[in-house]
Amino acid sequence: MSIMLNAENVWFRYSQEGDWALKDISLQVEKGEFVAVLGSNGCGKSTLAKLFNAILLPEKGDIIVEGINTKEEEKLLDIRQKVGMVFQNPDNQIVATVVEEDVAFALENMGVPPREIRTRIDEAMQSAGIYKHREKGPHQLSGGQKQRVAIAGIIAMRPDCIVLDEPTAMLDPYGREAVINTVKKLNKEYGITVVLITHYMTEAAQADRIVVMTKGKIEKMGTPKEIFSQVEYMQSLALDVPQTSALAYEINKHGFNLSTEAISIDECAAQLYKFLEE
Amino acid sequence: MLKDITIGQHFPGKSPVHNLDARLKIVITVLFVIVRFMSTNFPGLILSGVFVLAMYKLSGIPLKMLKKSIKPLMPLIVFTVILNLFFIKGETPLIKLGFVEIYPEAVMFIIVMISRILLLICGTSLLTYTTSTIALTDGLEALMKPLNKINFPVHEMAMMMTIALRFIPTLIEETEKIMNAQKSRGALLDSGSFSDKIKALVPILVPLFISAFRRAEELATAMECRCYHGGEGRTRLRQLKITNDDIRYTAVCMVTFAVILSMKLFFTRVI
Ligand SMILES: Nc1ncnc2c1ncn2[C@@H]1O[C@H](COP(=O)(O)OP(=O)(O)O)[C@@H](O)[C@H]1O
Numbered sequence: 297m298s299i300m301l302n303a304e305n306v307w308f309r310y311s312q313e314g315d316w317a318l319k320d321i322s323l324q325v326e327k328g329e330f331v332a333v334l335g336s337n338g339c340g341k342s343t344l345a346k347l348f349n350a351i352l353l354p355e356k357g358d359i360i361v362e363g364i365n366t367k368e369e370e371k372l373l374d375i376r377q378k379v380g381m382v383f384q385n386p387d388n389q390i391v392a393t394v395v396e397e398d399v400a401f402a403l404e405n406m407g408v409p410p411r412e413i414r415t416r417i418d419e420a421m422q423s424a425g426i427y428k429h430r431e432k433g434p435h436q437l438s439g440g441q442k443q444r445v446a447i448a449g450i451i452a453m454r455p456d457c458i459v460l461d462e463p464t465a466m467l468d469p470y471g472r473e474a475v476i477n478t479v480k481k482l483n484k485e486y487g488i489t490v491v492l493i494t495h496y497m498t499e500a501a502q503a504d505r506i507v508v509m510t511k512g513k514i515e516k517m518g519t520p521k522e523i524f525s526q527v528e529y530m531q532s533l534a535l536d537v538p539q540t541s542a543l544a545y546e547i548n549k550h551g552f553n554l555s556t557e558a559i560s561i562d563e564c565a566a567q568l569y570k571f572l573e574e
Numbered sequence: 575m576l577k578d579i580t581i582g583q584h585f586p587g588k589s590p591v592h593n594l595d596a597r598l599k600i601v602i603t604v605l606f607v608i609v610r611f612m613s614t615n616f617p618g619l620i621l622s623g624v625f626v627l628a629m630y631k632l633s634g635i636p637l638k639m640l641k642k643s644i645k646p647l648m649p650l651i652v653f654t655v656i657l658n659l660f661f662i663k664g665e666t667p668l669i670k671l672g673f674v675e676i677y678p679e680a681v682m683f684i685i686v687m688i689s690r691i692l693l694l695i696c697g698t699s700l701l702t703y704t705t706s707t708i709a710l711t712d713g714l715e716a717l718m719k720p721l722n723k724i725n726f727p728v729h730e731m732a733m734m735m736t737i738a739l740r741f742i743p744t745l746i747e748e749t750e751k752i753m754n755a756q757k758s759r760g761a762l763l764d765s766g767s768f769s770d771k772i773k774a775l776v777p778i779l780v781p782l783f784i785s786a787f788r789r790a791e792e793l794a795t796a797m798e799c800r801c802y803h804g805g806e807g808r809t810r811l812r813q814l815k816i817t818n819d820d821i822r823y824t825a826v827c828m829v830t831f832a833v834i835l836s837m838k839l840f841f842t843r844v845i
C-alpha cells in the first residue's frame with residue numbers, strides 16, 4: 297500500500313523562542329486508511345491537521361503528501377486539492393449564501409469549467425446527503441447539515457484524503473451521527489483516506505487505527521481494541537474509553553476477567569451474556 | 575427585534591423580474607434612482623409609482639414586504655416631515671395655530687419628498703428581494719470589471735461583499751445571543767438614560783467583535799483550504815447571460831424612464 301500522508305520528525309512552534317506545539321512527530325497514514333486522533337485540549341491536534349495541507353509549515357522535519365513536500369510552494373494548490381480539511385465550526389467555513397454555491401467554491405477557485413462544476417457539485421451534494429437543501433441559505437440549515445455542506449464542498453475537489461478537526465464537537469447527537477456516517481461512507485465506498493480528530497470515543501472506535509497525542513507528542517498508536525483496552529492508561533491521560541470498555545473494566549475490578557477489547561455494543565453484550573451463563 | 579432587518583434579504587422566485595440578468599437589473603435600478611432625483615413633478619412621481627407597483631406585481635413579492643422595508647426608516651421620515659412642515663415658508667399660511675404657521679408649499683414639498691423616499695426604498699429593495707446575493711455580487715463584479723485597468727481590486731471587493739452578506743444573519747443571531755446572556759446576568763439594556771444605554775452596549779460589542787475576528791480568521795483558513803488564491807484564473811458556477819427577454823424588459827424600462835423624464839418638459843416642477 298502506498299503512503300498518503302507522511303510526517304517525518306516534525307517540529308513546529310507558533311513563534312520563535314516559543315514552546316514547541318509539536319515535538320518530533322512521525323506518523324504515516326496509508327491510502328484508504330481511517331485514522332482517529334485523540335488527545336486532550338491543547339495537545340497539538342489542530343496544529344498537526346493544519347500541517348497536513350500546508351496551512352502551516354514544519355520548522356524541522358518534513359510533511360510529505362503523496363510524494364510532495366508541503367514546503368514546495370509551487371505545488372501548494374495541488375496539496376490543498378489532495379488533502380481537504382473540515383473544521384469544527386460549520387458557520388465559519390461556509391463562504392457563500394446558497395448551499396450549492398458554497399459547495400462550488402473550491403472548484404471555482406481551481407478554475408474548473410462551469411459545466412463540470414455543476415456535475416461535480418451535484419455528485420458531492422448527493423454523497424453528503426444534502427442535495428435536497430441545495431438552494432437553501434446556510435442559516436436555514438441545522439448544524440449537522442451545515443457540517444455536511446462543508447464536507448460536500450471538500451469532496452467536490454475530489455481529494456484523496458480528508459482531515460476533519462473535531463467536526464462533530466458542536467453538533468447534537470443526530471447531527472453527529474449523520475456526519476460520521478457520511479465520513480465512513482466516503483472512506484469505505486470512495487476509498488478516501490480519513491484523518492478524524494475527535495473527542496468522542498464511539499467515533500474513534502470506528503477507525504482502523506487510533507493515534508493518541510499528549511503535549512505535542514504521539515504517545516501511542518494502535519487499533520481501537522488495543523488502545524481502549526488500556527482503560528487505566530487512557531484515564532491517566534484524562535481521556536475516556538467507550539462505555540463498553542469502561543463497563544468491562546469496572547466489572548473486572550471485582551475480581552472477574554472480562555476482555556476490555558469488546559468495544560462495540562454487540563461484542564460487549566455477547567461477552568456479558570457468555571459471562572452470565574457461566 | 576433584530577430579525578426584522580430585511581437588508582439583503584432574498585425571496586427566490588421565477589418571475590421575469592427574478593430572471594432578469596443581474597447586470598441589467600443593477601443598471602436599471604441605478605437609472606431609476608437617477609431619474610427619480612431628476613424628475614420633480616407630480617405626473618412623473620405618479621408614473622414612477624405605477625412603475626414600481628407594476629414591478630412588484632410582476633415579481634410576485636407581497637406588498638407587505640414594502641411595509642417591512644420602510645419601517646426602519648420611519649423615524650427619519652417623521653423627522654423630515656416635522657422639520658419641513660414648520661420651516662418652509664410661503665405666501666399665505668394654510669393653517670395658523672398661535673405662532674405656528676403651516677404653508678401649502680410645505681405640505682406639497684412633504685408629499686413629494688415622502689413619495690420620493692418611499693419610491694427609492696421600494697425600487698432598490700426590489701433589487702435585493704429578487705436577486706440572490708451571489709447574482710448581485712457577480713453582476714457588480716462584471717459591471718466594475720473595467721476598473722481593474724486602474725488597479726482597483728474589483729474581485730476582492732465583490733468577495734468582501736459576498737462574505738459580509740453571508741455573515742449578516744450569523745452576526746445578528748450572535749448579537750441576540752449575547753444580549754440575552756447579558757440580560758440574564760442583570761444587564762439593563764432597555765431602560766435607563768441615553769448614556770446608560772450607550773454604556774450597556776459595551777459588554778455587547780466587545781464580545782461581538784472578538785468573536786467576529788475569530789470567525790474571520792477561521793474563515794480565511796477554510797477559504798485557503800479550498801484553494802482560494804484571489805480572482806486569478808477563477809471560474810464561476812453561474813455564467814451571466816443576457817437573453818432576448820432581458821433585452822425586451824430592459825427596453826420597456828428605458829422607455830418608461832424616458833417618459834418620466836420628458837414630463838419635465840410639460841409640467842412645472844413642484845419643488
Ligand atoms: N494561532 C496560534 N498561535 C499561537 N499558539 C497557538 C495557536 N494555535 C494553537 N496554539 C498553541 O498550540 C498548542 C496546540 O494547540 P492546538 O493544536 O490547537 O491543540 P488541540 O487542537 O489539540 O486542542 C496549544 O498550546 C495552543 O495554545
Ligand SMILES: [Mg+2]
Pocket residue numbers: 341342343461
Ligand atoms: Mg483543536
